[in-house]
Amino acid sequence: MGPSQIPPLTYKVVAECSVSKARAGLMTLRHSEVNTPVFMPVGTQGTLKGIVPDQLIELNCQILLGNTYHLGLRPGIETLRKAGGLHKFMGWPRAILTDSGGFQMVSLLQLAEIDEHGVNFRSPFDNSQCMLTPEHSIQIQNAIGADIMMQLDDVVKTTTTGPRVEEAMERTIRWVDRCIEAHARDDDQSLFPIVQGGLDVPTSRATDGRGFCGGSGVCVALGIDMFDCVFPTRTARFGCALVDSGQLNLKQPKYKLDMEPIDKDCDCSTCKRYTRSYLHHIATNESVSSSLLSIHNVAYQLRLMRSMREAIQQDEFPKFVADFMARHFKAEPVPAWIREALSAVNIQLPADPERSDDQDQKPETEKRRETEDAADEQVASS
Ligand SMILES: [Zn+2]
Structure with missing residues (x-):
């Protein structure tokens, strides 16, 4: 990136909570400004289930999340490049953030093997073998053209303990360097490293932000700025x-x-x-x-x-x-x-x-909801 160019991401703190770590900010990306904290609806396959881009603009949505793993398989790099990137392909003029594809490893772990080179998947579509490396993840995200990209990280389940956790943290740091090396569009796309658990990425890495795994509804209080979730469309x-x-x-x-x-x-x-x-x-x-x-x-x-x-x-x-x-x-x-x-x-x-608090007790609304859902499923299957 030349010194005269505007960086692909700038962030400024607008206000800070005097009690907690919550903060409000303004992020400026290539396709839009984003007020944080922000909620990002998930458009897994380049579409949000049940909503078209014009409706999202009407709702003043500023940024969407796309899934690299899914978009890399379908429509694939060739189509994305020919279309001029995902923004044009799906008709969404505002910002996009992509994950690395790494999170899908956890959900598909029985189909995946991880080594230093990358992650070996079996495609759920045609059962073919495919390798996702840090370089390939960046290649797909460069073709998507997301305003913010995530590095590929070595994911372990939150229940994993022992030396495997340390191995994953160290490999994740090695992989961020490979991602930075592979990044071909650093003049218009930002790259976030992933921070797992208590891991702190050395500050010498020239990146613009950080991704966290394992977020929750109280994250704003902890000073986290961006959230994604499929919950609103799934529950609908x-x-x-x-x-x-x-x-x-x-x-x-x-x-x-x-x-x-x-x-x-x-x-x-x-x-x-x-x-x-x-x-x-x-x-x-x-x-x-x-x-x-x-x-x-x-x-x-x-x-x-x-x-x-x-x-x-x-x-x-x-x-x-x-x-x-x-x-x-x-x-x-x-x-x-x-x-x-x-x-x-x-x-x-x-x-x-x-x-008094009871840690094991689910809230009544949750219990009722589960009962209702179970009843609905029974109705649906009968
Ligand atoms: Zn309403």
């Missing part, structure tokens, strides 16, 4: 709408005569036009209902992040977290792991009403 396909108190399962008969929108304070097109009753009515028509619910669910996640950002800027983030937890868990105990993670960054939640 099961007829569920996200609200502060958890989820509404619109397949339930109690919504049959409910003429309210999913959330009367939500400004998404689904809430503006449709009632819970209508969504209940079409809930068995999967493609239409999952599309309408996906729009609401992605709108919900994006709005939640915007509210967090505003709370950080007003230096009211701890209050925001406490209020949200109170709405989300209502009379149920906040799980111990959430309390502990927040306490580690100086956010103390008020004591739970009546009952």
Whole structure:
């Protein structure tokens, strides 16, 4: 990159929480500016299930995540290059972040072998053998043209212990150097190394940010800026709408005569036009209902992040977290792991009403949801 050129990523901190490590920032990428903390919907195959790019722009979505592993297999490098990259191919003018393909290793580990060279996969599509090396991962991501790319890392399951963990950390550092070496478009694409567990990448590596594995809903408090999740679109396909108190399962008969929108304070097109009753009515028509619910669910996640950002800027983030937890868990105990993670960054939640914390106990809403889902599956299969 020449000294006169603008770097492919600049980040500036806009506000910091005076209590926790939460921060609000502005990231400038080649295709768009991104306000952080930010939620990134996942467009696995270059499409978000149930939502088209124009609808995402209407929801003020600034950045999407694409999966390198899937895009490398289909449509593949040749098509991506001919199309001029994924932005043009899928008609998305704003920023894209790609993962390295490494995360799929964990889910496909029974199909993969890892050595110093890279990861050997058996393709789930045609059973052919394919090798993903750090160089090949970067080659695919260069063809995709993502604003932010991730290095290939040596993934271990979170339950793994012993020397294998150390081996993976050390190999991941060696692989970041191979990725930097292979990166052919460092004038317009940023490369993030992956940090696993407590691993700290030496600061001598000239990279623009860091990826973390194992994120969670309280990450903003810990100072993390970007999140991705398939949850809003996946849960929509099961007829569920996200609200502060958890989820509404619109397949339930109690919504049959409910003429309210999913959330009367939500400004998404689904809430503006449709009632819970209508969504209940079409809930068995999967493609239409999952599309309408996906729009609401992605709108919900994006709005939640915007509210967090505003709370950080007003230096009211701890209050925001406490209020949200109170709405989300209502009379149920906040799980111990959430309390502990927040306490580690100086956010103390008020004591739970009546009952004491029970680490093994799932919240009632979760138990109910599982029962409902099981019931739905039985209905579907009968
Ligand atoms: Zn809505």
